[in-house]
Amino acid sequence: MRLLALLLAVLPFGLAQTKIVTVDDLKAALSNPRVFVIDVRTQEEFAQGHIKGAVNWPVQEIDRWWNRVPKDRVVYIHCNTQNRSGVAVRYLMGKGYQNLNLVHGGIQAWMAKGYPTTR
Numbered sequence: 001m002r003l004l005a006l007l008l009a010v011l012p013f014g015l016a017q018t019k020i021v022t023v024d025d026l027k028a029a030l031s032n033p034r035v036f037v038i039d040v041r042t043q044e045e046f047a048q049g050h051i052k053g054a055v056n057w058p059v060q061e062i063d064r065w066w067n068r069v070p071k072d073r074v075v076y077i078h079c080n081t082q083n084r085s086g087v088a089v090r091y092l093m094g095k096g097y098q099n100l101n102l103v104h105g106g107i108q109a110w111m112a113k114g115y116p117t118t119r
Contacts (some may be wrong), residue, residue, distance in 0.1 A: 013116070014068075016104075018093060019085065019102070020088060020102045021101045021103055023103060023105060023109045023113055026101070026103050027115055029076065029101075030051075035056070035074050035075075036055075036069075036075045037053060037054040037075075038055055038069070038075060038088070039051065040057060040077060040078045040085050040088045041056070041058065041080055042109070043056060043058065045109050048119070049107070049117035049119055050107070051110065051117060052116065052117075054117045059079070059084040059088045062065070062088055062091055066095055067095075069097075075099055075101065076103055077100060077101035077102060077107045078102075079106045079107070080106050081108055081109075082102060082103065082104055085103060086102060089102045095107075
């Protein structure tokens, strides 16, 4: 019990409520038109290859776009690995969002599986 309390105390705000998913989970979810995918990498990184249908909202500009994230859809957030997407998820959780999925491994894990990207 003390370990659980300690883990909850050190977890970033809201992260305990965030679902961490694999790229396999994301790939399966893409068949659902209600899924909303946010790629928080830079525009240059996004242009090199991204998941079809993803919007490119760089984490560096999150204060400009956070309120455009749909609250009535399931949202998947990814970056190159998962560092920047973790920052975005924590920020959005602080704004009251709860329907967030953090994609473990990001686009690197996606490409390692051989899943398609588009330019």
